[in-house]
Amino acid sequence: MKAAVVLIALSVLAIPFPAATQTVEPGQTPAADAPTSAPLVTQEPSPVSPAADRPVSWKGLPLNLLSDQKRIWSFPARLARGQSWIPATAVVGTTTGLFFVDPTEAAYFHRTPAFHGWNNIFTSNATLAGTIVVPASLYAAGLVRKDPKMQHTALLAGEAVADAEIVTTVLKDATKRVRPAGIQAPGNFSDSWFESNGSLIRGNGSFPSGHAIAAFSVATVIARRYGNHRWVPYAAYGLAALVGFSRLSLSAHFLSDVFMGGALGYSISRSTVLRQ
Numbered sequence: 001m002k003a004a005v006v007l008i009a010l011s012v013l014a015i016p017f018p019a020a021t022q023t024v025e026p027g028q029t030p031a032a033d034a035p036t037s038a039p040l041v042t043q044e045p046s047p048v049s050p051a052a053d054r055p056v057s058w059k060g061l062p063l064n065l066l067s068d069q070k071r072i073w074s075f076p077a078r079l080a081r082g083q084s085w086i087p088a089t090a091v092v093g094t095t096t097g098l099f100f101v102d103p104t105e106a107a108y109f110h111r112t113p114a115f116h117g118w119n120n121i122f123t124s125n126a127t128l129a130g131t132i133v134v135p136a137s138l139y140a141a142g143l144v145r146k147d148p149k150m151q152h153t154a155l156l157a158g159e160a161v162a163d164a165e166i167v168t169t170v171l172k173d174a175t176k177r178v179r180p181a182g183i184q185a186p187g188n189f190s191d192s193w194f195e196s197n198g199s200l201i202r203g204n205g206s207f208p209s210g211h212a213i214a215a216f217s218v219a220t221v222i223a224r225r226y227g228n229h230r231w232v233p234y235a236a237y238g239l240a241a242l243v244g245f246s247r248l249s250l251s252a253h254f255l256s257d258v259f260m261g262g263a264l265g266y267s268i269s270r271s272t273v274l275r276q
Helices: 002-010 062-073 077-082 085-111 114-119 126-147 148-175 212-223 230-249 255-273
Strands: none
Touching: 062 077, 062 148, 062 255, 085 230, 114 230, 114 255, 126 148, 126 212, 126 230, 148 212, 148 255, 212 230, 212 255, 230 255
């Protein structure tokens, strides 16, 4: 019953995936037989082009965040207009399926000692620090090299993390899911919803994974803006996936928590922050 409530919430969750739209070259007028009701959307430049920069600066970040949050939480209205149904349905459907896998997966990682060495390296603090260090280092390198694109990429990554963490805190406090580590074996890993005594400020619940959403937010910004280097997306998403796996091996999250965190991080960065 509790999981059913979560599924209903997921159906209107803020997953702002890119919507397919008709594009028109800048300065181009629509064809005479084109529907007059179709919106004119200028063609987006390549994500690796400096001209594709969304305006971003330290001074402009607060207004950008306000605009982003409005775009994120108005996503259900876009669903009502028939936009983005396919990717949203795919994410909700996959998450639903993972709910049934969660008890088995969580029980396994809760009792196995196989990842003890791994967990000593990929601790919660270490993965969090790594997610912060990457955009910070990128910004510092941009300053040294006088590279505006690199500096803007770092700021956009920071903006994406801030947006994602706001969403995460709201969802954690709404679902109050207990972390696997908080369920004593042989406890009932199937009954984890609305049981946590989370904080309205810290969002201590399990769903979704805050580490995963932050890691995939940073990875998506970097991968999209430096996709002309073929190795960059593989490295970015690969490192983000390692962060996600560490949340499972540490019994900090269920598999559905990590998957939803990754999906939200990707979609918020791409559709809301980069507007692609």
